[in-house]
Amino acid sequence: MIRYLKIVITGLLLVLICTSGCIIFAENSTELKPVSAEQINRMDAALYPLTYLIAKDMEQACCLVGKTARELDGVPTDDPAVELTLLKLRRDIPFSFEAGLFDKNDTLIASTEDRGKTMEIGVGKATHHYTEEELKAAGPACIVSGYSMLLHGDNGFTFTTAVYDAQGNYNGTLRVGINTWSLFSGINEYLRNEYGYTIWVAQPDGLVIYDKDTDEIGRNLITDELYVSETLKDAVELILKKESGNSSYLFYDSTWVNSTQTNVVWDTVYPGYGMEWRIVLTDNVPAKTETETTATPTTEELKSFVEKAYVYAQTHTKEEALHAFNDKNGEFINGELYIFAYSMEGDVLSIPYQPGLIGVNRWIREDPNGIKIQQRMIARAQQGGGCVNYMTANPDHQYAQEFKLSYVMPVDDTWFIGAGIYVQENPLSQNHYVTWTKRQDLTYQVRNMQYLAKTEGIPAVVAMINDPSSDLQIEGLYPFSVTENGIHLADALNPELAGTNQLGMTNSLGMSIVREVISLAQAGGGWMYGLLEIPPANEEQYVLIYVEPIDAATYAGSLIILG
């Protein structure tokens, strides 16, 4: 009997070993399909104009930085002209975060950033140190840093150039923080919508500085455990070694479960002294197809679903609640509805269909139009809860980027929950996209109001907003200004609102756009969606809004109507 058992057990072990070998072999034996020369040519034809554009943008930005540095040579730090010069530079580079002046010891001495928010004047230190010799070696070009953490917890890179005193001696540096998401996402949206392509961008050391999926940004292609596929390793080695070329590899598709062949072409951009980027164009955007889905839940059904989870979270321990929310077979899954949960710092606590993201911090997660998704959710939760709009991938439509409406509720001061539905009638779900030039126009217009408020005064800016023929106006954009107390100083879309308090104005989703604008401006500014009644028909339409603080109590913004 025992001998019989030993034979059976040995046999089972042998089967297991052989099967494991077959499984491993099967994973490695998937062959890449050849790619036609015609397809490569098509991809190259889409890529090369854009690499030229990126290179030109970088050249122009660097020229502006250099020109500004020469304006600041010999100017005492406490001269009011310094702040104005930095504001003008920030305005003229729409994809920048902030501009700052640093002394020879890399200490911040002047900045466009609201003082005290993250870097204190006289205390804050620059991330990267450059010697005078390195700055001289760059000549008229700017030194471009590697990708790293900047102010406000944002990530990006800096342009740096030397500044001199009145005698021509080296006196410190002028640095501009550049938002790589803002720089590349518009181009990516253009490629995705027009061609079905996307891009990712990497430094020669393998660091990913842009990807359509923000969770991949900051990972290293060479060392990160996410990039283990043999074909991918081979392709990465080629991409990082050669300035241009084409290749293919196997990598996860949008499900992050299945892998698929991705074909790439790439080229190199030299954004400034000391850096080069590989701009990699991929063809892994599947055509959007409609799969059979159940009817989309209504906003009321969405709210009820989240409230049910809220009651559960309030009547169970946090661990019990998160376990229930993460259970794909549990009561908190209903068609397209599921409960997500985040800490108030942006850490993923519950996300049942992407368990690999639990524990990941998504504070800097942005949608294609610059909306910081988690930050908008947190701000809404801190108002007691409500609706939040953003774009994200829809699994029912081949992970196409679509407009989503989520309802969030705070459980306590440390975490919140929510759920969302896709809004198909929004133009952004229908292959309409905001071009990167329009987004740059919006940014420029608002930052121009910031600059003009300092040079001409707020009343002058108010007058310019109200004057349809002023130099401030840009076709298709509607500037406005509000105070911290909710008073409309001016509104190009609804001039009759000037002088009125609109804190109480809510839309059909119960959102107070003015409170959202003030909240965003007080956080340093940024992007948001709104649902507004648009004259003359006064029908509600979605808009994209960009806001910035003008001073501590006054804010400027502008909007574009979507669709």
Add this chain to the structure above:
Amino acid sequence: MAISLVITVILILVASLGGLLFGASYILDQSLSDPDVLVHPSLSGNDIVVTIYEGRRLSELMQLSLEIEGYAPVVKDVPSGAKEIVYSSVAVQTTGTRNVGVRGIFTDGSVKLLKVLVLKFT
């Protein structure tokens, strides 16, 4: 004899500890699973909406008092079966971050703090 005494003391200690843990767990579980009334306030424009969910004393709830830091409390009747109470215009020109509390007034005259949270008005 001494050994018996030691064993008895140990048994008493273990039983007490177990009772303490069980008791504490019972109290914690009861407070989580059986709130007097579960409510939640949220901001909508200039209004604060207090949503009423469930609770073992729900049928006894007569009034809700909304207390915003820096302002006088506002008391509203709670009709039987009401799911939400809207405090209209209570947040007019209210900005910044403030503590907000909701107190329940019950049929027996008792007053209980049901919810406290920090709300960001802007």
